[in-house]
Amino acid sequence: MTTNSLSSTAFSLPAETPASQGFSMPAEFAPHKACWMLWPQRPDTWRYGAKPAQQAFVDVASAIADSETVFVGVNDEQYENARNQLPESVRVVELSNNDAWMRDVGPTFLTSPDGHLAMVDWQFNAWGGLEGGLYFPWDKDRRIRSKIAEILGIPRFEVPVVLEGGAIHVDGEGTLITTRECLLNPNRNPGLDQAGMEQVLREYLGVTKVIWLPRGCYRDETDGHVDNLCCFVAPGEVALTWCDDENDPQHAISRQALELLENSTDARGRSLKVHKFTQPGPLHIAEEEASGIDRLNSSYPRQPGDRMAASYVNFYIGNSVVVMPLLDPAHDDDARKRLQALFPDRRVIGVPAREILLGGGNIHCITQQQPSV
Incomplete structure (x- = not known):
């Protein structure tokens, strides 16, 4: 199996795209109807049969359920276990999957001014296919978007472009932020250049301005997803992973991103206000943590001492809550206070997220x- 391949000259957009029909991608801080998640069980990703990770997912789902309806998709063999662990308010649905990263395998939802909901069904190749991808196969993950479209009874715009949800952030007012490291990576869409990708983003997400950051966080195995580095917290405002240590490779990445952001304007011509969030750690995989993972030739190896791409920017904005990762006692409280200042009308909930x-x-x-629509 190979990655999807297309060129910006050979790829032609259909006559009817989401943007041509008035659809666009809302910001994450806009009102929600629900939140979708998946249930972890893969033993080559999650240690000790995913039991510690399952508790973390329960904590995340429970925190978000205070704010909006939560759906958790589960493989059949884990259905009863998930149902018994999750709160009754969380809706557990059978939804076959290869792994539990709903941001990347789930739909990109769109709304229209006349109150309709739709989705974009991107291609998925497990973050690089056979050229750096994280596992094989990914056939069940590829069907998740179409299944959710069936469950909700909404239109699905299929596009022959590999793109994961974590690779993009929007402000809901025409601006999208991403990284060249990921979206222009040849293991996603070989031959699709920046101009071609921008055309796709405009027509399928309804954006008019794309801000390209060079790289994502250091050692991010997704090839630099922007949601670990930078995200919109309001129109004209972004949160940025930061590092003061000049000897840390993350310092140069964050500094480069800051300079670009401070010299950029959004789709409405506003200068961007940047809020810095000092990274946790640095954090590394401990010996006992690595020893609990199955070693398979078809999955990404995780070794003792490997540095992890830890970030406080990787939080979820709900209707009435912001759910943030607790990763480092030295920095958790500061990150929580900064988030609370940015979201004064939402309750910031910290969840232990090392698993x-x-x-x-x-x-x-x-x-x-x-x-919501």
Whole structure:
């Protein structure tokens, strides 16, 4: 199996795109109808049969359920276990999957001014296919979006472009932020250049301005997803992962991103206000944490001492809550206070999230908001 391949010259957009029909992607801080998640069980991703990770997912789902309806998709063999662990208010649905990263395998929801909901069904190749991807196969993950479209009874716009939800953030007013490291990576869409990708983003997400950051967080195994580095917290305002240590590779990445953001304007011509969030740690995989993971040739290896791409920017914005990862006692309280200042009308809930980080992502990566219409 190979990655999807297309070129910006060969790829032609259909006559009817989401943007041509008035659809666009709302900001995450806009009102939600629900949140979608998946249930972890993969033993080569999650240690000790995913039991520690399952508790972390329960904590995240419970926190978000105070704010909006939460759906958790589960493989059949884990249905009863998930149902018994999750609160009654969380809706558990059978939804076959290869792994639990709903942000990347779930739909990108769209809304229209006349009150309709739709979704974009991107291609998915497990973050790089056979050229750096994290596991094989990913066939069940590829069907999740179409199944959710069936459950909700909404239109589905399928596009032959590989794109994960964690690779993009929007302000809901025409601006999208992403990284070249990910969206222009040849293991996603070989031959699709920046101009071609921007055309896709405009027509399928309804944006008019794309801000390209060079790289994502250091050692991010997703090839630099923007949701671990930078996100919109309000129109004209972003949160940015920060590092003061000049000897840390993250320092140069964050500094480069800051300079670009401070010299950028959004789709409405506003200068961007940047809020810095000092990174946790640095955090590394401990010996006992690595020893609990199954070693398979078809999955990404995690070794003792490996640095993890830990970030406080990887949080979820709900209707009445912001759910943030607790990762480092030295920095957790400061990150919580900064988030509370940015979201004074929402309750900031910290969830111990190291088990999610050990799997390669964090709270934003395991959630996907369904906007209200």
